[in-house]
Amino acid sequence: MARRVEARNDSALTRAVGKVFAFVRYAEFEILFLLFFIIAYIVFKDIVTLSFSLSSNLFFVLC
Numbered sequence: 001m002a003r004r005v006e007a008r009n010d011s012a013l014t015r016a017v018g019k020v021f022a023f024v025r026y027a028e029f030e031i032l033f034l035l036f037f038i039i040a041y042i043v044f045k046d047i048v049t050l051s052f053s054l055s056s057n058l059f060f061v062l063c
Contacts, residue, residue, distance in 0.1 A: 024031065
């Protein structure tokens, strides 16, 4: 008995979205690793900036 193969008539948008999800599934660890460093940089940048501004204000108040 011959096996019947159905042709997929997906649109280009559906195929593109499927490829994007496949890439995200494949590179999940690398994406999360990069996001961790970006978020850590933003948080520590704000903490350091706040620390310097408070110490400079304190310096001017004490002088």
